[in-house]
Amino acid sequence: MGRERTAQLEYSEIQSAMLDEAKRRRKAAKIIAVLGHFLGRESGDGGKGVLDGMTVADIGCSAGFIADELVNAGASRTFGVDIDVPGLRRAAARFGDRVVFLCGDGTALPFPDNSVDVLVFNHIYEHVVDPDAVVKEMHRVLADDGVLYLGLGNRLGVMEPHYKLPFLSYLPPALADRYVRLFGKANRYHERFRTRRGLRRMLRDFYVWDYTLPVLVTPDRFAGSELFAGLPGRFARAVLDRMPGFLLRALLPLVPTYLWVATKKPRYPAGERLPRPPEFVRTP
Numbered sequence: 001m002g003r004e005r006t007a008q009l010e011y012s013e014i015q016s017a018m019l020d021e022a023k024r025r026r027k028a029a030k031i032i033a034v035l036g037h038f039l040g041r042e043s044g045d046g047g048k049g050v051l052d053g054m055t056v057a058d059i060g061c062s063a064g065f066i067a068d069e070l071v072n073a074g075a076s077r078t079f080g081v082d083i084d085v086p087g088l089r090r091a092a093a094r095f096g097d098r099v100v101f102l103c104g105d106g107t108a109l110p111f112p113d114n115s116v117d118v119l120v121f122n123h124i125y126e127h128v129v130d131p132d133a134v135v136k137e138m139h140r141v142l143a144d145d146g147v148l149y150l151g152l153g154n155r156l157g158v159m160e161p162h163y164k165l166p167f168l169s170y171l172p173p174a175l176a177d178r179y180v181r182l183f184g185k186a187n188r189y190h191e192r193f194r195t196r197r198g199l200r201r202m203l204r205d206f207y208v209w210d211y212t213l214p215v216l217v218t219p220d221r222f223a224g225s226e227l228f229a230g231l232p233g234r235f236a237r238a239v240l241d242r243m244p245g246f247l248l249r250a251l252l253p254l255v256p257t258y259l260w261v262a263t264k265k266p267r268y269p270a271g272e273r274l275p276r277p278p279e280f281v282r283t284p
Helices: 021-039 065-072 085-095 131-141 173-182 197-201 211-217 230-242 245-254
Strands: 055-059 079-083 100-103 116-122 142-153 207-210 258-264 277-282
Touching: 021 065, 021 142, 021 211, 021 258, 055 131, 065 085, 065 116, 065 131, 085 100, 085 258, 116 277, 131 142, 142 230, 197 207, 197 258, 211 245, 211 258, 230 258
Parallel strands: 055 079, 055 116, 079 100, 116 142
Antiparallel strands: 142 258, 207 258, 207 277
């Protein structure tokens, strides 16, 4: 019998990466660039104007750096939602005059039906107890012509992103717990990743476009330079530049992170044509 999962409270106190402002703002730049392409909105410096006039919510906002960048991109109303109370306190202290921060569970979002133009759900699903319920709730609050941005970790990515242990996410919970304890990383392994197929099922009520390869192949276009830091990154970029399309697609099941854009109704990316265009993933 598997042990019961509980909510991962005060996550910013557990993972210092949530307080790395420079890194969080780089992630925000990538999110805004992807949204800008999908929406067909020209962006100025720092993505200004991409979200003009829109109501935006960052689900799992923690210390608020990404939410702050969403304001910089022109959002008319910006919300940050989390159960991370210390993170929310930090966020409100710095950005509370620009962003409304709410302590709330993703399975009961504090918004009316069809009321949010853009939702951001960036590397959160593996932390929550019931990601399917959160996705269902995001479907409820997203406007009919709205857009949901998703950063999604892949269970079959070789290097686990939180604890930097190879194949950790492949293991059943009991063995994963022993693995993180053996290397002094944590007392237990809380996160639960899904494969690409499992993620498609999780998003079964949405139309989904995959921006993973466009960002990997043209990182400068999507502020994705963090993906190719240092010498290993430059080597990876050189390999990707020479890799044929069919082989890139064949490797998708093993890519560590997927970048998807989802909508409630059929909608196509409105941005300029790319060397490697986004691909349709699924329909409801």
